Amino acid sequence: MVYSRESNLPDIRFIVSCQHFDSIEGGARSFTVAMPKYTFGRGTLQEAGARAASHGMKTVAFFTDRHLADGPYVSTVKDSLAAEGIGLTVFSDIRIEPDDATVMEATRFLRSGRFDGVVSVGGGSVIDTAKAAMVYALYPSEFTDYFGPPVGAGLPVPGPLLPHLACPTTSGTGSECTSVSVIRLNSLNTKFVMGSPHLLPQEALVDPVVCETLPGMAVASTGFDLLCHAIECYTAKAYTQWPGVDNPLARTMLQGANPWSDMAARKALEIVGKYLERGVGDPQDREARDSLMFGASLAGMAFGNSGTHLPHAMSYGITHLMDDITTAGYEVPSPFIPHGISVVVNAPAIFRYLAGSAPERHAEAAGFLGAEHLDAVGDEVGELVSGRIVELMRAVDVPNGIRALGFDEKSVKSLAESSCRQTRAINNAPRVASREDMESIYLEALSYW
Numbered sequence: 113m114v115y116s117r118e119s120n121l122p123d124i125r126f127i128v129s130c131q132h133f134d135s136i137e138g139g140a141r142s143f144t145v146a147m148p149k150y151t152f153g154r155g156t157l158q159e160a161g162a163r164a165a166s167h168g169m170k171t172v173a174f175f176t177d178r179h180l181a182d183g184p185y186v187s188t189v190k191d192s193l194a195a196e197g198i199g200l201t202v203f204s205d206i207r208i209e210p211d212d213a214t215v216m217e218a219t220r221f222l223r224s225g226r227f228d229g230v231v232s233v234g235g236g237s238v239i240d241t242a243k244a245a246m247v248y249a250l251y252p253s254e255f256t257d258y259f260g261p262p263v264g265a266g267l268p269v270p271g272p273l274l275p276h277l278a279c280p281t282t283s284g285t286g287s288e289c290t291s292v293s294v295i296r297l298n299s300l301n302t303k304f305v306m307g308s309p310h311l312l313p314q315e316a317l318v319d320p321v322v323c324e325t326l327p328g329m330a331v332a333s334t335g336f337d338l339l340c341h342a343i344e345c346y347t348a349k350a351y352t353q354w355p356g357v358d359n360p361l362a363r364t365m366l367q368g369a370n371p372w373s374d375m376a377a378r379k380a381l382e383i384v385g386k387y388l389e390r391g392v393g394d395p396q397d398r399e400a401r402d403s404l405m406f407g408a409s410l411a412g413m414a415f416g417n418s419g420t421h422l423p424h425a426m427s428y429g430i431t432h433l434m435d436d437i438t439t440a441g442y443e444v445p446s447p448f449i450p451h452g453i454s455v456v457v458n459a460p461a462i463f464r465y466l467a468g469s470a471p472e473r474h475a476e477a478a479g480f481l482g483a484e485h486l487d488a489v490g491d492e493v494g495e496l497v498s499g500r501i502v503e504l505m506r507a508v509d510v511p512n513g514i515r516a517l518g519f520d521e522k523s524v525k526s527l528a529e530s531s532c533r534q535t536r537a538i539n540n541a542p543r544v545a546s547r548e549d550m551e552s553i554y555l556e557a558l559s560y561w
């Protein structure tokens with residue numbers, strides 16, 4: 113990677129032709145960037161009405177959750193919509209980690225009204241439910257049809273959804289900036305990703321005021337989700353290593369690392385490395401919490417245009433097999449592990465495994481996160497990046513590996529078997545892990561300190 117002397121930012125002339133993006137025979141030659149119109153700043157939620165009206169919305173399906181429904185952020189958005197003469201009906205029966213039953217309930221809600229737009233106010237669970245429910249309301253199908261193989265038929269979402277204004281209330285998922293929805297399939301007892309360019313919201317309205325009331329544990333969990341989105345994008349297989357497509361409109365947004373996702377991921381890593389501990393420890397630290405909110409969007413913009421890889425793939429085994437675990441600060445039915453925790457608990461072991469396949473990228477990512485001793489070479493690079501992630505985990509007191517979540521040596525075979533089904537994400541890593549490799553990684557991830 114080459115940086116311009118004047119700005120200390122990566123120089124685009126060199127990035128697009130740097131060695132990491134060397135083309136291969138039959139490999140992709142182009143990448144596409146998709147983004148919602150994006151607004152960030154304190155007080156931004158008051159713009160909801162004007163922005164909804166600009167999309168022609170007159171009768172809105174309003175998605176939120178039970179905890180937020182009677183709170184100030186939802187009130188602000190409702191008042192702003194009312195000021196523009198926009199009517200709304202609320203759907204708030206959304207659980208954290210939405211499942212197919214939640215989505216179908218939301219689908220029935222959408223079909224019951226004559227809505228011309230969707231406004232979502234909530235975390236990733238709310239925004240993802242709104243996205244998926246629009247798909248089934250407008251294009252009814254078997255539930256798994258729009259999920260990729262091996263669980264689903266991999267059918268493309270046939271056409272546009274309703275205009276969607278997404279207002280996140282956590283600093284992690286970045287769902288307001290992505291064209292994916294993550295849903296738990298109850299029959300398979302695990303989560304899978306539905307992806308389509310049509311799922312991208314038209315507008316993201318990001319008001320960091322919402323972070324002031326987040327518990328520290330939620331900032332830690334969502335902060336590690338942000339961190340993993342960003343580092344997975346930065347270290348993903350290059351887009352040029354994926355096969356090219358004949359139909360340009362068939363190009364998936366989960367297309368591998370590219371110069372644009374690199375820039376967003378780099379800034380997101382710098383933000384989480386600098387502000388995570390402060391943001392978790394002090395709700396009054398505006399600089400830290402506002403920055404984490406912006407970082408979450410940046411990481412969403414990055415992974416929405418490149419895709420995640422092994423830490424997310426291997427988190428699904430954790431959420432599939434967790435047994436009777438609850439987490440303080442989350443009022444949800446047991447068992448439950450916050451998404452960001454399920455992702456980061458394996459990350460140090462995964463990056464120790466992956467770093468040798470793209471050492472320069474991993475060393476850079478560790479540097480963006482604030483690691484020292486950047487002269488690491490060879491195996492030291494894996495230690496450098498995993499050591500920095502462990503340092504951050506310890507600083508904000510999250511579980512020490514998967515043993516702390518209730519797993520042991522006997523769990524690793526079934527964990528690996530479950531995660532093997534996440535084929536797209538596994539193949540987006542710089543080194544493709546076999547089931548046996550995953551077993552070894554889970555063993556290493558039992559504990560770190």
Ligand SMILES: [Fe+2]
Nearest residue numbers: 285337341451
């Ligand atoms: Fe995530």
